[in-house]
Amino acid sequence: MLKGADLKKSYRGQSILDGVNIELEPGKISVIIGPSGSGKTTLLKVLSMLDPPDAGTIAVDDWNVQFPLEKGKKLEPPWPKLTVVFQQLFLWPHLTLLQNITLPVFLRQGKEDAEKVEELIDLFEMRGFIYRYPNEASLGQRQRAALARALLLQPKYLLLDEITSSLDVEQVAIILTYLKKLAQAGIGILTVTHLLHFAREAADNVIFMDSGQIIEKGGKEVLLSPSQDRIKRFLSVIEAAT
Amino acid sequence: MAVWDILTRYHTAFANGLIVTFQLALIVWSAGLLIGTVLGILGAKWTFLVGIPSRVLSFALSGVPILVFLFWLHYPLQSMLQVAIDGFITAAVTLTIINAFAVADVIRGVLSDFPQQYVTAGMVCGMTPLQVLVYIQLPIVLRQTVPVLLMIQVNMLQATLFASLISVPEIFRVAQQINAQIYKPVEIYTALGVLFLCICLPLNGLALWLKARFTRDFSEK
Numbered sequence: 001m002l003k004g005a006d007l008k009k010s011y012r013g014q015s016i017l018d019g020v021n022i023e024l025e026p027g028k029i030s031v032i033i034g035p036s037g038s039g040k041t042t043l044l045k046v047l048s049m050l051d052p053p054d055a056g057t058i059a060v061d062d063w064n065v066q067f068p069l070e071k072g073k074k075l076e077p078p079w080p081k082l083t084v085v086f087q088q089l090f091l092w093p094h095l096t097l098l099q100n101i102t103l104p105v106f107l108r109q110g111k112e113d114a115e116k117v118e119e120l121i122d123l124f125e126m127r128g129f130i131y132r133y134p135n136e137a138s139l140g141q142r143q144r145a146a147l148a149r150a151l152l153l154q155p156k157y158l159l160l161d162e163i164t165s166s167l168d169v170e171q172v173a174i175i176l177t178y179l180k181k182l183a184q185a186g187i188g189i190l191t192v193t194h195l196l197h198f199a200r201e202a203a204d205n206v207i208f209m210d211s212g213q214i215i216e217k218g219g220k221e222v223l224l225s226p227s228q229d230r231i232k233r234f235l236s237v238i239e240a241a242t
Numbered sequence: 243m244a245v246w247d248i249l250t251r252y253h254t255a256f257a258n259g260l261i262v263t264f265q266l267a268l269i270v271w272s273a274g275l276l277i278g279t280v281l282g283i284l285g286a287k288w289t290f291l292v293g294i295p296s297r298v299l300s301f302a303l304s305g306v307p308i309l310v311f312l313f314w315l316h317y318p319l320q321s322m323l324q325v326a327i328d329g330f331i332t333a334a335v336t337l338t339i340i341n342a343f344a345v346a347d348v349i350r351g352v353l354s355d356f357p358q359q360y361v362t363a364g365m366v367c368g369m370t371p372l373q374v375l376v377y378i379q380l381p382i383v384l385r386q387t388v389p390v391l392l393m394i395q396v397n398m399l400q401a402t403l404f405a406s407l408i409s410v411p412e413i414f415r416v417a418q419q420i421n422a423q424i425y426k427p428v429e430i431y432t433a434l435g436v437l438f439l440c441i442c443l444p445l446n447g448l449a450l451w452l453k454a455r456f457t458r459d460f461s462e463k
Contacts (some may be wrong), residue, residue, distance in 0.1 A: 080368035090363035104367035
């Protein structure tokens with residue numbers, strides 16, 4: 001299980017995460033929703049330890065660490081068992097999309113899993129642009145490549161930040177189906193999204209964040225009948241917009 | 243006497259001059275690139291301790307003509323220190339300093355502006371710091387710096403001509419000496435120009451090719 005306990009994070013004296021407790025079970029899809037600036041992306045950065053919390057505990061199965069770190073202790077997060085795909089994607093610009101996807105796994109295993117690569121290329125319909133460089137591909141194409149890069153590493157916990165934001169309905173459906181398949185295979189997925197239909201279809205658990213705190217969490221019922229007016233208002237705005 | 247006649251008749255003298263020029267250039271290139279790279283890396287890592295002082299010195303150096311700097315190190319400085327250093331060494335040191343600061347400026351700039359998110363992406367994909375350096379950072383940095391550094395080295399090769407003015411027997415000095423004997427300035431300096439064209443044009447061409455080949459526009463749509 002991926003577990004974050006009492007996570008706190010501040011930037012320039014302003015609290016961004018204020019005592020967040022979160023759990024992600026293997027084989028489950030948890031969806032984080034909430035208004036802009038509520039701390040969703042920061043929570044992913046903190047949980048992935050790219051931007052470690054000021055205080056709190058993070059545990060990934062048997063591995064765990066308490067923040068702040070003891071003096072002289074070096075943080076060695078269990079990447080890529082836990083990995084993350086950010087909205088900005090961060091594809092390496094000097095490599096083609098295919099090289100972006102295969103380089104990490106090649107460096108870890110000394111070879112690529114050609115069958116798996118082919119499967120992902122076909123699944124995400126990337127054959128037509130797989131030899132392009134990131135700046136020659138559209139945002140949607142880059143999003144698929146970034147997701148494929150993470151998936152090829154076969155993580156146990158996958159954190160996704162708005163990775164469907166530039167995909168068309170058909171692509172979102174393909175990714176949704178694949179995420180469900182990954183969850184069935186035992187991967188725990190924590191995703192930030194603004195797409196309510198995506199959340200409704202995908203989520204085993206829904207987490208609603210506001211002002212750096214989780215203000216409601218539960219099953220899909222959170223989306224259908226939230227207990228707080230703040231969430232009702234937000235959901236109606238999102239519903240109207242989409 | 244045509245250009246070709248001068249080149250063939252004085253080929254030994256020209257060859258000796260070229261050897262000195264290349265010796266000087268090799269020292270300036272290798273020492274300048276090495277020191278400049280180290281200075282650039284340290285400057286990017288320790289901005290206040292190394293980066294800013296290095297930039298200030300580089301800025302000051304850029305305001306002093308190479309010839310004035312060379313003369314100052316060769317005459318007044320040695321007079322003040324009461325030492326007499328061979329002109330070749332003075333020229334090598336002077337040009338190395340200029341080259342090193344130019345190289346350091348390029349390296350520091352590229353490293354300071356290196357997008358950290360590419361490193362982050364490598365780390366979350368389970369790559370080691372060494373793998374990130376070798377497969378991500380170095381290729382991107384080299385693509386951006388090699389063409390520029392090559393251009394700087396061509397400029398440094400051309401700047402070795404200034405060494406003739408402190409009596410270093412490099413190719414320009416040899417040309418001057420031959421001209422003093424036969425007084426054929428048009429032919430001799432044309433021959434010198436041809437020689438430098440033959441050396442510098444391929445290097446410039448290589449720099450342009452590298453620039454066109456590797457420094458693609460990375461910006462995303």
